[in-house]
Structure formats: C-alpha cells, structure tokens
Amino acid sequence: MALTIYDISKKAGVSIATVSRVLNGSDNVKASTREKVMKVIEEYDYRPNAFARGMGLHSLRTIGILCADSSDMYLARAVYLLERELHQNGYESLLCCTGYELAERKEYIRLILSKKVDSLILVGSHYVSDVEEENEYIREAAQQVPVMLMNASYRCPNVYCTLSNDYASMFEATSSLIRAGIDDILYLYDSNSYSATRKLAGYKAAMKNHKLQNTAPLIHYYGGRTDQINEITAFLQDLADRGLSFHGVITSDDALAIGAVKYGVQNNLRIPQDLAIIGYNNSMLTQCTVPEITSVDNQPDKITHQLIQTLLGVLGGEEKPAEYMFSGKLIKRQTTP
Amino acid sequence: MALTIYDISKKAGVSIATVSRVLNGSDNVKASTREKVMKVIEEYDYRPNAFARGMGLHSLRTIGILCADSSDMYLARAVYLLERELHQNGYESLLCCTGYELAERKEYIRLILSKKVDSLILVGSHYVSDVEEENEYIREAAQQVPVMLMNASYRCPNVYCTLSNDYASMFEATSSLIRAGIDDILYLYDSNSYSATRKLAGYKAAMKNHKLQNTAPLIHYYGGRTDQINEITAFLQDLADRGLSFHGVITSDDALAIGAVKYGVQNNLRIPQDLAIIGYNNSMLTQCTVPEITSVDNQPDKITHQLIQTLLGVLGGEEKPAEYMFSGKLIKRQTTP
DNA sequence: TTGTACGCGTTATCAT
C-alpha cells in the first residue's frame, strides 16, 4: 500500500495539516519545518492520493478534449497542440473520440462530465448544428463547466468560441481565382459542419460579388472517405465526363485538392493554366504533389493557443470574451496562377 | 451542489448501501427495490461522485495513453483506435504527448501514475532505448500498473508488447527489389527507435543475403522534419549530386518516400524503371503522388485491437503472453516493378 | 435482503 499523509506526518514529526500545507505551498509554514517535511516527502517519494485530493479540491485538474476523429490530420494537430499547452499549465487531458453521431456525442459528454473534468473542449465544428435543439446538450454541459468550442460558434452562457474566419478566407481564395480570370470554379466539399457552411458561403459570396450567379451546377458534395484519394479523382472525372466544364477547383480540405491535382495530371491538363486548384488547411498534403498545392492556412496554432489562454482565464475566474476570431492566410504555391 | 448517495437513499426510502448495490449491479437486491431506486436515480439524473468512487474502488477506469506526438499520422491513428476500443470497454483515456526527450517522458509518467491510472500504454517504439538504464523508468512504472508497449519490445515483468515484425517486412520489401534486379538500393530513415533499428536490420540482412555487402554508403539518416517534403527531396538531390548512384529507395516512413518520388519526378527519372521506391506505414500519403507509392502495411488496426484485448485480460487477472507479433504486408502500387 | 458504521486520504476550518 502506498504511503498516506499520516505516514509522512508521523515520520516528519508534524501533523497532517502541516504536511498538507507544505504540499500545497501555503505560506504559513516555518522554513525549517517545510524543509524537514520536504525531506521526508522526497525520501519516500510520497505522492498524495489523487482521488482523495480530488474530493477535497473538487478538481483533478483534468480537461476533456472531444473530437470526432483524432486520426483526422487537422483534428490530430489541434488535439496535440491543446494537450501540450494544457500540460504546460498543469492540466491533464481526457481524450474522447466521439464520432460524428449526435447520440454518441451526447452520451459521451454525460459520461465525461460525471468524471469531474474542469472543462470541455469541443474540437471541430461538427459539434454545432444548424438545428437548435441538437445543440441543447452543449447548453446543458455549459451549466456544469465552461465549454470551449474550437472552430465553431455558438452563443450561450459559459460557452467560449475560438475560430478561424473561414468565410473570409474562402471569399478571398475564390476572389483570387476570379481576378486571375477564372470563371468556372468548381467547389468541392465533404462536410456540412458549421465551418463547412461558412466556407461555402464565402465561395458563393465571392462568385456573386463578381456577377457569377449560376453557381449551383459547380457546387458538389463528396460523400466518400477523404483518405481514398482515387475515389475523389474518380468523382471529379465523372463530373467532367458528364460535360461539366471547370478551370478552377476550390476544396474544403487539402485531401480533396489532392484528388483534383491527380484528376488534372490524369487528363494532361496544365496546372494552373488549364486547371487552378486551392485546398484548405495548409497541411503537409499540399507539399506531396507535383505541382504543390495552394492552400488556406487557418492557423490552428494561434487558435489553440488563444483557446487555452481563454480557458485558463475563465477557470481563474476572469471575465473573457465569448468569441475570438482569427484570419486565415492564403498560401500560394504552384496550383494557382 | 450535486446530489449525493444519501439524497437518493432518502428519496427512495432505503439505505445508501442499497443504492450502492443497485449502482454496482449487485445481485443481492430485491427486484422491486432495485426498480424503486433506479426510478429515483433516473428522475434526478444522479451520477455518483467520481472522486469518492475512485477512492472506494481504487480505480476510475482510466488508461494513460502516451505517445511522443499525437499529430504524427501513424501515432494519431493508433491513439484513435486505442481510445475507441477502450471506450467501448468502459475505460477513459488520458492522453499524454510526451515528446521525444527521455527526461520529459520520465516526468510525465511519474505525474500520470500519481493520477491513478489503471494502466499505461506506450505508443511507438521511441519509448524503448538500446541503453538499458534508459528503460529503468518502464520497470518502475510496471511495478505499479501493467505497461503496454505498442511497436516495441522490452522484457520485464508486467510489461506486455504488441508489435509488427518490422524486420521481416523490411527484409521482404528489400528482397523484392533485389529480385527485380535492383542492386543499388538507398535506405533512408529518420529515427533510431526500436522499430527503426529493426527495419534497418531487415534491409541490411536482405542485402547481405544477396551478397550485397557494401551497404554503408547507401544508408542515410535524415534528421529534418518529415512534414517538410521539399527538404527530403533536397536531401536526396544532394546525395545524387555528390555522385551517389541508386536505382531504388526504401524508406522507414511514407513521408520520406514522397520526397523520393518528388526527387524522381524532378530529375525526369522513370518510375519505377529508373527509380523504384518503397515506403512504410501504407498511409494515405501513398495515394497522394503520381505514381502511387508501394508501401508496407503493418496493420495498426490488428495491433491495437490485440493490445487492448491483452490489456483487458491482464486487468481482469488473466495470464497473458508477454509479446504478440504481427506480420506486415507489402502493398504493391506503382513505384515498384 | 437490507441497514449501520467505518474506512478511504485528502482539504479546510477552527482553535491554540
């Protein structure tokens, strides 16, 4: 059995209260006493029991990080950054891969809240739905602990959002192609999440802004798996075979853009002259093809950093803005003029 | 304040012992009593306090998943699979991104053990060193909880290993190129971990097996970041510029293989006739290039599944083998003859 | 089958 605070107090010849004070860095301890106790603690490598500690403090300094799929490149990066910064600040991370189903998400959150986490971080905009009643579970969670949303926006007490301005980024990306003289820009996406909706809106607005109204035939949803690049290529090939004409492709994700590059190569199209391509997320995938892919960097590093800072502030009792918005950057490479 | 077991017991008109029995599925409860208690529990959505529960049970059903960097594609996949299967079996996952430094790893493990996890899963072979004293921390951890190693091997009581036979996979990959008539096979790697060492040994053995002794000039360590593909390409270009001749490249990771493909394309080499390439991990990267990359699938799905099954067995008090070894598969694509 | 009473290892509140 592991040592308890009683054992240490006996060995050090003090009361458990004093040991506790030393442990928690209280000022009210004589230097010599503190030293004496510390010596015993180190000698026996004593660590306070986490459960008992949690009972006393009503916290184990643990944060629940929820994401649909932590093997997704973008989400994985976010989770990594969040965990590292939390750890630096003395918090541990309970990882929850909830999948994309609402029911599963709900159940997972109920469970995790009963484990007494200090806060919940919802990574990715899949957690916010257009249907208000599907967001009810967020409201409920926020009644117990602060809820942090990464890349989604939802107004509710005790919910804090940190996100990238996907609308503006996509507006700018689309506009840049139009300015280069490309009219028929295919928009390819694979999600209906909050941020996906914002991206699409940015594309539409840019097209409309340049009097390109009839975008409906150019907007396509790819429902397959994004790690099956060849299926994406086939999807585009099929569209072309059916007579759709396009000289630009903008995608909601770099993987989709890879499919577009392969489609172009496969059809001996000159890139970017015959086919310009812009991806999203500025992942390492953009460097994997020849030519390399122009993409939007929405700065996950900055977002995660701000999110954690906000969280620490909130946990410390500070008042914090309910929403932080960052701008993305178009990183030009070889698939655009 | 949240409800306690006392509140529930009062409302249900029973003692806390009975509520506890209902909660923990004891048989010794009359059906009608159980129903009565359950009704109250559900009515108030009562959840037992996790800390108090942990104290009683000496467990919160939490597993520590440690990996150097959860944004690495391969590790991210493994973490995801582990978390999902643990969750299905009623365990939560404490994620720890420890980085690649020994000191940091040690400190992280000490911390995490004090949080009373039921077991530690060390993902990736970086955790096992050639230097025995650098593995001391594993022995110590194993004295407290079962330690599961994914893709590494280390013999020690209470340590269980589940891994892929990287030696055999690399032996086979190398042999296949040699059989195709390629003698000068460059070996490019980026790690000195346990599994990296095994891979290299497999390459060497295959070369030696075919009387190709002088491999030293062909073996190269790339110390840069693997998500900077262009640096990898430049690295190979530099080797070629210095007069090194090679018609095959085998890499310890798919990202490195991407660099090789780009090197080939850049120099107008015919792939695979002038330059054959084999990657490792069979990640989505293999499908990102033209031509697509032949790679080794070391079946992370099977490994993680077995690892969890072993873990559950061990936690349940069963006797389990100390090591499980899986075979990899060479997935042939377009970069090999 | 059910209830009582104690133990678990802390933190926190009083005294002193």
Added chain:
DNA sequence: ATGATAACGCGTACAA
C-alpha cells in the same frame, strides 16, 4: 506557525 478534527461521498464488512 501548528495541531485537532470535521467534512467530502462512496464502498463494504458486518450485523440484523
């Protein structure tokens, strides 16, 4: 500055 002691909320012998 230090010590005694009461919570904290649950599990579980043991008793009934």
